[in-house]
Amino acid sequence: MSSIYKKYDLKPVINASGRMTILGVSTPLPEVVAAVNLGLTHYFEMQDLVDKTGAYIAGLLAVESAVVVSCASAGIAQCVAGVIIQDDADLLLNLHAKPTLVPCEIVIPKGHNVNYGAPVATMVALGGGKVVEAGWANECSSEQLAAVITPNTAAILYIKSHHTVQKSMLTVADAVAVAKTHGLPLIVDAAAEEDLRLYYQLGADLVIYSGAKAIEGPSSGLVLGREKYVAWVKKQSKGIGRAMKVGKEGILGLTCAIETFLSREQESADQMVNKMQGFMSALNAISGVSAKVVWDGAGRDIARTEIYFDHDVLGVKATEVVAALKCGEIAIYFREYKANEGKIEVDVRSVSTSQLDVISQQIRQLLQEKPQ
Numbered sequence: 183m184s185s186i187y188k189k190y191d192l193k194p195v196i197n198a199s200g201r202m203t204i205l206g207v208s209t210p211l212p213e214v215v216a217a218v219n220l221g222l223t224h225y226f227e228m229q230d231l232v233d234k235t236g237a238y239i240a241g242l243l244a245v246e247s248a249v250v251v252s253c254a255s256a257g258i259a260q261c262v263a264g265v266i267i268q269d270d271a272d273l274l275l276n277l278h279a280k281p282t283l284v285p286c287e288i289v290i291p292k293g294h295n296v297n298y299g300a301p302v303a304t305m306v307a308l309g310g311g312k313v314v315e316a317g318w319a320n321e322c323s324s325e326q327l328a329a330v331i332t333p334n335t336a337a338i339l340y341i342k343s344h345h346t347v348q349k350s351m352l353t354v355a356d357a358v359a360v361a362k363t364h365g366l367p368l369i370v371d372a373a374a375e376e377d378l379r380l381y382y383q384l385g386a387d388l389v390i391y392s393g394a395k396a397i398e399g400p401s402s403g404l405v406l407g408r409e410k411y412v413a414w415v416k417k418q419s420k421g422i423g424r425a426m427k428v429g430k431e432g433i434l435g436l437t438c439a440i441e442t443f444l445s446r447e448q449e450s451a452d453q454m455v456n457k458m459q460g461f462m463s464a465l466n467a468i469s470g471v472s473a474k475v476v477w478d479g480a481g482r483d484i485a486r487t488e489i490y491f492d493h494d495v496l497g498v499k500a501t502e503v504v505a506a507l508k509c510g511e512i513a514i515y516f517r518e519y520k521a522n523e524g525k526i527e528v529d530v531r532s533v534s535t536s537q538l539d540v541i542s543q544q545i546r547q548l549l550q551e552k553p554q
């Protein structure tokens with residue numbers, strides 16, 4: 183294990199920031215690793231593998247249809263391509279090569295047109311779509327969404343994420359109602375969400391998840407939804423989907439991860455709080471530093487440690503602490519959205535108790551306090 187770090191001159195990482203793409207997202211459980219390994223070491227009739235794992239996942243989730251894709255971004259691009267191309271065999275082979283003469287506008291609330299690490303609009307463009315924004319930077323109502331729908335609209339895209347503007351935004355159920363009224367499909371990007379059934383049950387036609395985030399699978403994505411739409415998405419393997427192909431290992435790994443995810447008891451917020459007790463005591467013993475439990479801002483059942491660095495006492499800013507801890511022999515990454523206010527958050531889900539000890543020791547050392 184550690185020889186890989188040595189061989190390629192890589193830094194070991196303690197990930198206290200959550201499911202972060204820049205750090206490798208998550209570390210799948212042994213049974214998922216075994217499924218990946220089984221995939222890598224066997225042959226399959228690939229079309230059968232795609233169809234039958236998709237049907238298996240659909241059965242687990244009580245949805246009409248599902249397909250494993252290479253990542254959520256590929257899911258967005260292929261859902262967009264699917265609703266534009268539909269059953270047009272010529273367009274499937276000529277998307278981007280010929281002018282698109284069918285509806286290709288994808289309506290999206292302006293506050294959802296975000297950059298999650300790459301822009302949503304780039305994925306829409308990859309799928310042959312043209313983003314049409316509805317509403318304003320800080321608000322979008324059902325009426326504002328409906329107002330930009332024209333005969334050239336192919337679908338409505340809703341991004342369910344902490345990355346988007348949350349205030350004065352229509353809900354997924356509202357978007358479903360608008361889509362139904364106008365006879366359009368609704369695509370929901372729920373990449374990092376934990377509920378694999380909710381948006382489908384609310385009436386979305388296609389729902390997209392990232393395989394490695396909440397589900398903790400290998401790099402992969404899941405598209406689920408109504409039969410007709412998922413069938414259009416699957417056709418993309420002969421078009422743009424070929425450039426974003428998922429391997430047999432990803433297909434089997436994610437299918438296993440979904441099953442495990444549904445059956446395993448999720449670490450509860452109470453368990454997270456228990457895990458961080460000793461860590462918080464160690465931090466609170468350092469003068470100028472205080473630690474307390476905070477709850478996930480997006481309403482998920484996640485507890486985190488918030489550490490406050492008192493600039494007046496320490497003479498050091500939280501932003502400097504964060505920067506320094508990334509530069510140590512072990513790179514430590516925190517949630518640093520509020521670092522400019524002196525606060526950082528520790529997401530303990532991917533951190534062992536011994537790693538929490540390392541973090542508190544490193545902070546103590548950095549602030550040049552002697553161990554007690």
Ligand SMILES: *Cc1c(COP(=O)(O)O)cnc(C)c1O
Pocket residue numbers: 203253254255256298341342343345371372373374391392393394402403
């Ligand atoms: C992470 C994320 C994506 C992309 O997921 P990948 O699987 O990394 O492609 C898309 N949309 C949102 C809202 C995300 O949070």
